[in-house]
Amino acid sequence: MHISEGFLSPSALAAGWAIAGAGVAWGLKKMDSDRIVRVSMASSVFFLASLINVKLGPSSTHLSLIGPIGLILGWTSFPAIFTALLLQAVLFQFGGLLVLGANTASMATPAVLAYLVFGAATRSRNLRLASVASFAAGFLAVMTSALLVGLWLALSDPDMMLTAKTIFAVHVPLAVVEGVTTLFMTMFLRRAFPDMLKGVDRL
Amino acid sequence: MRVKDRNLEITGQHRHSRGLFLSLCSVILVSVLLAFARPEAVSAHGVGYRRSAKKAIALEFYYSTGETMAYLDARVYSPQDEKNAFQSGRTDEFGRCSFIPTAEGEWRVVVRDEEGHRAEAKIPITSDFLNGGDGNALPAAAESSLPQGADLFIRSLLGVSLIFNIAVFVRLRKCI
Numbered sequence: 001m002h003i004s005e006g007f008l009s010p011s012a013l014a015a016g017w018a019i020a021g022a023g024v025a026w027g028l029k030k031m032d033s034d035r036i037v038r039v040s041m042a043s044s045v046f047f048l049a050s051l052i053n054v055k056l057g058p059s060s061t062h063l064s065l066i067g068p069i070g071l072i073l074g075w076t077s078f079p080a081i082f083t084a085l086l087l088q089a090v091l092f093q094f095g096g097l098l099v100l101g102a103n104t105a106s107m108a109t110p111a112v113l114a115y116l117v118f119g120a121a122t123r124s125r126n127l128r129l130a131s132v133a134s135f136a137a138g139f140l141a142v143m144t145s146a147l148l149v150g151l152w153l154a155l156s157d158p159d160m161m162l163t164a165k166t167i168f169a170v171h172v173p174l175a176v177v178e179g180v181t182t183l184f185m186t187m188f189l190r191r192a193f194p195d196m197l198k199g200v201d202r203l
Numbered sequence: 204m205r206v207k208d209r210n211l212e213i214t215g216q217h218r219h220s221r222g223l224f225l226s227l228c229s230v231i232l233v234s235v236l237l238a239f240a241r242p243e244a245v246s247a248h249g250v251g252y253r254r255s256a257k258k259a260i261a262l263e264f265y266y267s268t269g270e271t272m273a274y275l276d277a278r279v280y281s282p283q284d285e286k287n288a289f290q291s292g293r294t295d296e297f298g299r300c301s302f303i304p305t306a307e308g309e310w311r312v313v314v315r316d317e318e319g320h321r322a323e324a325k326i327p328i329t330s331d332f333l334n335g336g337d338g339n340a341l342p343a344a345a346e347s348s349l350p351q352g353a354d355l356f357i358r359s360l361l362g363v364s365l366i367f368n369i370a371v372f373v374r375l376r377k378c379i
Binding site for chain 2: 002003004005006007028033036037039040043044047048050051053061062079083084087088091092094149152153163166167170
């Protein structure tokens with residue numbers, strides 16, 4: 001999911017930083033600072049999730065947990081994911097510092113979208129609707145992220161358009177795993193900590 | 204007298220055209236010979252191989268998940284030319300790529316896949332290595348990868364700790 005340094009054109013890097021900058025600023029502005037521990041927890045989980053390998057047939061990949069982060073944090077996903085990605089780049093050499101903006105944009109945007117589109121449905125009293133919405137949030141967050149990664153690559157080099165399609169197809173199994181993970185998480189939080197699914201925005 | 208002169212004139216013209224004819228023939232002959240000689244010269248180039256006595260650098264590329272970066276675009280850049288690849292090809296099934304350095308300095312090997320992953324290895328080559336010295340003594344800096352074991356644990360802990368510290372910093376700034 002992380003784009004490495006040296007792939008993106010300067011304009012794509014700049015666009016990535018513009019989206020990430022705006023998202024982080026807006027997320028910090030909307031964040032309820034009394035709930036910052038929750039943000040740190042979610043950011044830490046995202047930071048560590050990249051170390052958990054998932055075997056998917058012949059290949060293996062690592063969890064992203066974009067959907068769950070989005071449902072728990074809402075707009076604050078931007079600063080949380082930005083911080084986690086920054087530390088992943090520095091401590092684990094995942095991605096890079098120049099490309100941090102584009103990586104934040106391609107992972108935090110789907111998280112916020114998952115919250116905006118499916119957030120209300122996951123809190124619904126209708127259990128079936130909540131289940132479907134949770135799975136869809138996890139599944140679609142990964143697919144949207146894959147789409148954005150492909151888009152960044154295609155923007156930088158039109159020859160990589162075919163690659164963009166490949167990336168999209170490759171991420172389907174991970175998206176299913178994340179959909180199921182999000183479903184379990186939502187079902188647990190609905191019973192144990194329903195407040196956690198309301199985002200951390202200031203009311 | 205006039206008839207004799209005329210005869211001489213005819214003989215001179217005859218000799219002139221004969222010379223022209225001969226030179227034309229020789230030009231055609233040379234051209235034909237050249238035309239046939241060229242392919243012969245090419246096919247005369249033999250090919251062969253021998254085992255190189257030079258020391259090679261062999262690298263393995265892999266993902267953080269442990270998978271090898273197999274059959275991917277691999278380019279080797281010499282210290283003299285940073286832009287044009289000294290060697291280009293693909294990694295093998297096990298993510299391996301090797302090359303024989305020809306000059307001192309920092310060589311770069313870049314392997315990239317089609318999903319936005321790019322691994323870059325920097326290999327400092329010394330004159331000692333080129334002269335067949337202790338080639339196994341490659342600097343540790345040449346190996347850069349995901350930390351393992353205790354190092355990975357400490358880095359993970361440091362990361363989580365930093366996240367909470369940043370949170371405290373943000374919280375304090377918001378209070379002020």
